[in-house]
Every structure is written in C-alpha cells, then in structure tokens.
Amino acid sequence: MxxxxxxxxxxxxxxxxxxxxxxxxxxxxxxxxxxxFVEFIGPEQRExxxxxxxxxxxxxxxxxxxxxxxxxxxxPVFVAAQEGRFMGGAFGEVHGAKLTGLLRAARxxxxxxxxxxxxxxxxxxQEANAGELAIAEIMRAVMEARSAGVKVIGLIxxxxxxxxxxxxxxxxxxxxxxxxxxxxxxxxxxVIETNRGVEEFDSRDRALVWRTMGGKHRRLLxxxxxxxxxxxxxxxxxxxxxxxxxxxxxxxxxKAEQERLADRLSRYGACLDAIDIWTAQGIACAETVPxxxxxxxxxxxxxxxxxxxxxx
Amino acid sequence: xxxxxxxxxxxxxxGGTRQSAIVGVVASGNLEVLVERVLPDAECAVxxxxxxxxxxxxxxxxxxxxxERYSPGGxxxxxxxxxxxxxxxxxxxAQAVRLIAENGQ
Numbered sequence: 208m209x210x211x212x213x214x215x216x217x218x219x220x221x222x223x224x225x226x227x228x229x230x231x232x233x234x235x236x237x238x239x240x241x242x243x244f245v246e247f248i249g250p251e252q253r254e255x256x257x258x259x260x261x262x263x264x265x266x267x268x269x270x271x272x273x274x275x276x277x278x279x280x281x282x283p284v285f286v287a288a289q290e291g292r293f294m295g296g297a298f299g300e301v302h303g304a305k306l307t308g309l310l311r312a313a314r315x316x317x318x319x320x321x322x323x324x325x326x327x328x329x330x331x332x333q334e335a336n337a338g339e340l341a342i343a344e345i346m347r348a349v350m351e352a353r354s355a356g357v358k359v360i361g362l363i364x365x366x367x368x369x370x371x372x373x374x375x376x377x378x379x380x381x382x383x384x385x386x387x388x389x390x391x392x393x394x395x396x397x398v399i400e401t402n403r404g405v406e407e408f409d410s411r412d413r414a415l416v417w418r419t420m421g422g423k424h425r426r427l428l429x430x431x432x433x434x435x436x437x438x439x440x441x442x443x444x445x446x447x448x449x450x451x452x453x454x455x456x457x458x459x460x461x462k463a464e465q466e467r468l469a470d471r472l473s474r475y476g477a478c479l480d481a482i483d484i485w486t487a488q489g490i491a492c493a494e495t496v497p498x499x500x501x502x503x504x505x506x507x508x509x510x511x512x513x514x515x516x517x518x519x
Numbered sequence: 520x521x522x523x524x525x526x527x528x529x530x531x532x533x534g535g536t537r538q539s540a541i542v543g544v545v546a547s548g549n550l551e552v553l554v555e556r557v558l559p560d561a562e563c564a565v566x567x568x569x570x571x572x573x574x575x576x577x578x579x580x581x582x583x584x585x586x587e588r589y590s591p592g593g594x595x596x597x598x599x600x601x602x603x604x605x606x607x608x609x610x611x612x613a614q615a616v617r618l619i620a621e622n623g624q
Contacts, residue, residue, distance in 0.1 A: 230544060250539075250553050264520075265568060265569070266599055267599055293546060
C-alpha cells in the first residue's frame with residue numbers, strides 16, 4: 208500500500224484517507240507527525256485478554272487498542288486508538304487497563320495531552336465485570352488527569368461509533384471532535400428497541416439512528432465541540448484546534464457544564480425528534496441538515512455557536 | 520479454537536532490518552499476522568490460532584506455497600485468525616513480509 212504513495216506528502220495521504228474506513232493503526236500513523244508514533248505494550252508483548260480463551264474466541268495481540276506517544280505539530284501527545292473491527296472495539300480487562308495506564312501516566316506528567324480515538328460498542332460482554340470495572344477506572348483516570356491539568360480529547364468517527372461505557376468516558380473528556388459517521392450515545396439503537404419497543408425507537412431506521420446519535424446532531428447539541436469531515440487530516444486539524452481552545456478545569460467548569468445541560472434540557476426536553484430541536488435552535492429547513500455536505504454543515508454549526516469554553 | 524504450527528527450512532533470509540511488524544485485524548473473515556525476526560536465517564515458523572476448526576490441510580497448502588514463494592528466512596509468524604479465506608491469509612502473509620522487509624525499527 209505504501210510503495211506507490213511515496214511521492215505524496217503525509218498531509219495529502221491523511222486528507223485522502225477516510226477516518227471511518229481506516230484501521231486504528233493507520234489512523235494513528237496519519238494523525239500524528241510522520242514517524243513520531245512509539246507504541247507502549249505493543250503486539251509483540253502479547254498482552255492478550257485472559258477471558259476470551261474460556262469462550263473459545265480468538266484473541267488479538269493488542270487486545271483491540273493501540274496506546275503510545277507521538278507528536279502533533281511538534282508537541283508531544285499521548286494517544287489511544289480503539290480497533291472497532293475487533294469485537295466491536297469493546298472494552299475488556301486488558302484493553303481497559305492499557306487506557307487507564309496511559310491516563311495515569313498523563314496525570315503524573317501533567318503537561319502532555321491525551322487523544323482518545325474512540326471506536327467502541329461499549330463493554331465486551333464476555334468480560335462483563337472486568338469490562339465494567341475498566342470503564343469506571345478509566346472515567347476516574349480521565350477526571351484525575353483533567354484535575355491535574357491534562358487536556359483529554361476524544362476523536363469519534365469510527366465504524367462502531369462510541370457507545371455504552373465509551374459514551375460515558377467521552378462525556379468525561381475535555382472536548383470531543385466528531386464526524387458524520389461517528390455516533391455518540393450510551394444505549395445503542397438495538398438496546399433501546401429491545402428494552403422499550405419498536406414504537407420507542409426503530410433500530411432499523413438508519414436515518415433516525417443518525418439524526419438521534421450521529422455526529423451532526425451531537426455537534427448541534429453541543430455534546431461535541433468540533434465537527435470534522437471524514438478524513439484523518441480533518442481530525443488532526445480538529446485535535447490541534449481543540450488543544451488551543453480547552454480552558455482550565457475545576458469546580459467552576461463543572462458547575463457551568465451542569466448549568467448548560469439543565470438549560471439544554473429545559474429548552475429541548477419536550478422535543479420528540481432531533482429535527483424539532485434543530486428547528487427550535489433557529490435552523491431554517493432543519494429537515495435538510497442530514498443531507499448537508501461537511502463544509503456547509505460546519506458553516507451552519509458555527510452560526511449556532513459552540514459550547515462555552517467555561518463549561519465541560 | 521484450533522492451534523496449528525508449521526516449521527520450514529528455507530533457502531534465504533528475509534530482507535530488511537525491522538524486528539517486527541503487524542498487519543490485519545481479528546474479525547470475521549479476517550486475521551492478524553505478527554511477524555518477528557527471531558529465528559536463524561534458514562528457518563521459518565508459523566504459529567496459528569484459528570476460530571475455524573478442521574482446516575489443517577488448507578493451512579498446510581497455503582503456508583507451504585507462501586514459504587516457497589517468499590523464502591521468509593529468520594521470521595516467526597504468529598497468526599490470530601477469525602476464519603479468513605485462504606486468499607486473505609496469503610495476502611496478509613505477503614503484506615507482513617513486505618512490511619518487515621522495510622528498513623527501520
């Protein structure tokens with residue numbers, strides 16, 4: 208794959224590579240400065256899941272997450288990228304411990320930001336208790352890192368979206384960038400349908416799924432701070448932009464976030480569909496939002512405004 | 520799950536200086552190949568863990584053909600297989616050899 212591409216620059220290659228389609232390793236390679244990525248606990252160390260063997264399921268040498276350090280425009284960053292194709296990018300014991308360890312290292316060093324490339328359906332059911340504990344440990348590690356002054360940025364545009372415990376962790380981050388195929392939620396479409404019935408949520412209605420959980424809606428609601436087009440270069444630029452935007456974190460920002468969410472609920476709590484929310488936000492022809500190309504959507508979203516820098 | 524192991528004597532060592540490389544993902548119809556430069560020049564080993572039980576003969580043929588074609592001396596291949604077809608296996612093995620044949624870490 209790399210040989211005929213030698214003549215084009217890394218930025219051109221990152222621009223022409225879909226974030227959604229790329230593997231976790233390709234995303235990191237193209238997101239960071241060329242050749243700067245150094246992996247921690249790489250596949251050759253074979254830190255595989257201790258649980259999958261019991262279920263007669265295949266393991267992956269990196270347990271579905273790649274962690275390490277690299278550079279972004281010359282500055283050091285810690286990175287973690289989930290591989291959404293291995294068991295839906297789900298959190299198991301080892302998978303989670305790698306991310307917890309990275310966040311704790313970031314807290315100790317206190318100056319180097321962390322980028323988390325989410326691509327996950329949530330907890331790996333075969334490792335349920337260990338996976339749930341991992342989510343709790345990661346959420347704590349994110350908050351402790353942020354309290355120590357670390358910026359923790361989530362990038363969401365993978366095929367598995369960011370669901371279950373992944374959605375909870377994303378909610379703890381300093382800021383999020385999302386693309387159209389990226390979805391952010393806790394309960395997924397099929398979970399809602401199974402528990403509440405098809406009248407509540409039809410998981411086969413893809414348009415409904417995307418306008419309820421998709422990147423555009425999350426950006427307009429203020430859950431995600433930046434909307435990226437579906438290529439790795441756009442996510443790189445989004446990460447750089449967010450690194451410059453994120454303010455300090457403390458009790459005041461948590462109170463401001465609580466206020467923002469309460470205000471959002473009082474404004475849009477009665478809406479039955481995302482289109483009602485977009486209309487209430489003052490968007491003319493709200494029903495056309497899903498069809499808008501990325502550049503037009505970004506222009507629209509910028510008019511709506513951005514989550515206050517003091518919140519989150 | 521089924522574990523398979525193949526060891527071959529080969530004509531020549533693999534090129535390049537990288538110590539290890541990884542390609543692919545463990546998913547349905549896909550596999551990952553971890554290749555490491557850890558064996559004597561005239562040897563090659565392939566360790567397979569596969570979710571598809573009972574395909575030992577097919578693996579024997581695919582690995583035999585691969586070793587004959589690429590002469591990957593000095594390399595140990597470790598495969599986690601999610602039930603990939605033989606052509607996908609051949610492709611990933613070829614990608615792994617090409618990746619480790621690059622210079623660098």
